[in-house]
Amino acid sequence: xxxxxxxxxxxxxxxxxxxxxxxxxxxxxxxxxxxxxxxxxxxxxxxxxxxxxxxxxxxxxxxxxxxxxxxxxxxxxxxxxxxxxxxxxxxxxxxxxxxxxxxxxxxxxxxxxxxxxxxxxxxxxxxxxxxxxxxxxxxxxxxxxxxxxxxxxxxxxxxxxxxxxxxxxxxxxxxxxxxxxxxxxxxxxxxxxxxxxxxxxxxxxxxxxxxxxxxxxxxxxxxxxxxxxxxxxxxxxxxxxxxxxxxxxxxxxxxxxxxxxxxxxxxx
Amino acid sequence: xxxxxxxxxxxxxxxxxxxxxxxxxxxxxxxxxxxxxxxxxxxxxxxxxxxxxxxxxxxxxxxxxxxxxxxxxxxxxxxxxxxxxxxxxxxxxxxxxxxxxxxxxxxxxxxxxxxxxxxxxxxxxxxxxxxxxxxxxxxxxxxxxxxxxxxxxxxxxxxxxxxxxxxxxxxxxxxxxxxxxxxxxxxxxxxxxxxxxxxxxxxxxxxxxxxxxxxxxxxxxxxxxxxxxxxxxxxxxxxxxxxxxxxxxxxxxxxxxxxxxxxxxxxxx
Numbered sequence: 001x002x003x004x005x006x007x008x009x010x011x012x013x014x015x016x017x018x019x020x021x022x023x024x025x026x027x028x029x030x031x032x033x034x035x036x037x038x039x040x041x042x043x044x045x046x047x048x049x050x051x052x053x054x055x056x057x058x059x060x061x062x063x064x065x066x067x068x069x070x071x072x073x074x075x076x077x078x079x080x081x082x083x084x085x086x087x088x089x090x091x092x093x094x095x096x097x098x099x100x101x102x103x104x105x106x107x108x109x110x111x112x113x114x115x116x117x118x119x120x121x122x123x124x125x126x127x128x129x130x131x132x133x134x135x136x137x138x139x140x141x142x143x144x145x146x147x148x149x150x151x152x153x154x155x156x157x158x159x160x161x162x163x164x165x166x167x168x169x170x171x172x173x174x175x176x177x178x179x180x181x182x183x184x185x186x187x188x189x190x191x192x193x194x195x196x197x198x199x200x201x202x203x204x205x206x207x208x209x210x211x212x213x214x215x216x217x218x219x220x221x222x223x224x225x226x227x228x229x230x231x232x233x234x235x236x237x238x239x240x241x242x243x244x245x246x247x248x249x250x251x252x253x254x255x256x257x258x259x260x261x262x263x264x265x266x267x268x
Numbered sequence: 269x270x271x272x273x274x275x276x277x278x279x280x281x282x283x284x285x286x287x288x289x290x291x292x293x294x295x296x297x298x299x300x301x302x303x304x305x306x307x308x309x310x311x312x313x314x315x316x317x318x319x320x321x322x323x324x325x326x327x328x329x330x331x332x333x334x335x336x337x338x339x340x341x342x343x344x345x346x347x348x349x350x351x352x353x354x355x356x357x358x359x360x361x362x363x364x365x366x367x368x369x370x371x372x373x374x375x376x377x378x379x380x381x382x383x384x385x386x387x388x389x390x391x392x393x394x395x396x397x398x399x400x401x402x403x404x405x406x407x408x409x410x411x412x413x414x415x416x417x418x419x420x421x422x423x424x425x426x427x428x429x430x431x432x433x434x435x436x437x438x439x440x441x442x443x444x445x446x447x448x449x450x451x452x453x454x455x456x457x458x459x460x461x462x463x464x465x466x467x468x469x470x471x472x473x474x475x476x477x478x479x480x481x482x483x484x485x486x487x488x489x490x491x492x493x494x495x496x497x498x499x500x501x502x503x504x505x506x507x508x509x510x511x512x513x514x515x516x517x518x519x520x521x522x523x524x525x526x527x528x529x530x531x532x533x534x535x536x537x
Binding site (some may be wrong): 018021022023024025026029044098101102103104105106108109110112113114115116117118119120121123124125196199200203204207208215218219221222227230231233234237238241242244245 | 289290292293294297314315368371372373374375376378379380382383384385386387388389390391393394395469470473474477478484485488489491492495497500501503504505507508509510511512515
């Protein structure tokens with residue numbers, strides 16, 4: 001009994017008030033939307049009840065899986081590819097400073113290409129298909145990871161590196177054991193920025209060159225004037241985006257907890 | 269191993285040599301690309317040679333269509349960014365000033381922010397068709413969130429000691445706002461402006477590519493349908509230059525406006 005009470009102790013008093021403060025506005029907005037849109041005669045701003053109905057039919061269960069899974073798979077592949085390339089290349093460019101400086105104008109230029117501008121080129125090279133989407137996502141989201149990795153690697157304590165070198169610790173151990181863990185917070189910042197870019201690009205690419213995925217489903221609904229379905233798709237996309245962000249925050253906390261535990265030496 | 273690296277680093281720090289190395293690297297990469305293209309290692313119908321792109325770029329820059337498209341893109345970018353700043357910054361500053369308002373809105377804004385603005389393309393197309401208005405709606409819906417969040421954070425994180433000091437000297441609400449709150453929030457707001465500016469350009473061009481609203485993006489889509497590949501690459505390169513220019517100008521403005529702030533002092537490295 002006492003254990004149960006202890007488990008729920010955090011729910012009492014101030015915690016509860018805190019949760020209430022965070023939640024009253026979204027609930028009010030949702031209720032307001034419901035009331036304002038119920039029995040709406042507008043062609044475009046349809047009632048929330050029909051949107052939720054479409055959400056249940058199209059975005060939950062099997063139909064939802066058929067729409068969402070291809071997007072998530074492409075997103076994961078592109079994002080992981082970008083993370084791998086960004087971290088590896090960023091570590092090299094960060095450690096070998098002359099090389100990093102020499103290619104910096106090229107990086108700066110390539111990074112400024114708006115990701116969506118590459119859509120026509122991607123279509124030309126790969127045609128419609130997941131190859132095109134994965135490579136667009138990888139290209140668009142690699143830059144924040146690359147730049148943050150370079151910065152993170154460069155800000156590793158020089159004395160630490162010198163100590164490791166004088167103890168003749170092999171390079172791969174130095175990188176895996178010290179350089180990357182110290183750069184981890186910056187790398188995570190880059191990954192988070194990249195995640196939202198990747199989500200944007202996947203939806204964009206599905207709207208133009210695709211026959212499946214979330215973006216395709218939403219645009220298709222609009223073209224067929226299935227307005228509740230379109231709204232439901234937009235809502236589903238919002239929820240998916242939010243869940244991905246929450247998931248990423250969890251991973252980030254896990255990674256950085258190790259980082260903090262490692263770096264809590266006296267004086268730092 | 270360290271000696272040559274240190275020498276190079278010192279040479280880089282002197283500045284003169286570094287610029288030369290960068291120019292040489294760029295030229296080297298372009299030469300390698302040209303070589304790969306002329307030997308046929310890169311198929312010309314997939315990735316054209318830099319020379320072909322250059323020739324096409326000269327043609328593109330010489331015609332009035334490009335400048336017209338650029339003007340339309342820049343117009344909706346600037347208007348959208350301006351509207352977003354006017355909407356989001358005051359609201360964000362006000363919300364950040366009250367603890368209750370800050371915590372009440374945090375979840376809602378966090379949720380709305382994660383909805384990719386692209387999701388609204390179909391709705392905007394439905395409401396406005398392929399017009400500048402459509403682009404504006406998208407740009408504002410995407411650019412408002414970083415501005416709002418950064419302004420809220422900025423006010424929320426004003427140094428407590430500074431705030432209390434101002435209060436104990438009995439500075440009035442307006443004086444406190446003008447001399448303590450706004451200056452401490454300014455760097456955060458500026459970061460928001462930079463994020464929003466990039467976002468706005470991305471969305472403007474995206475809306476043009478997908479929605480067909482007139483501008484650089486529509487010109488790209490046109491070049492793609494016409495299979496004029498060098499022209500397509502030239503347009504993409506031009507949009508990248510636009511992105512670089514916007515970044516550079518904003519960074520310079522930030523340095524000038526916030527020259528008094530800690531974050532802009534050179535000692536930070």
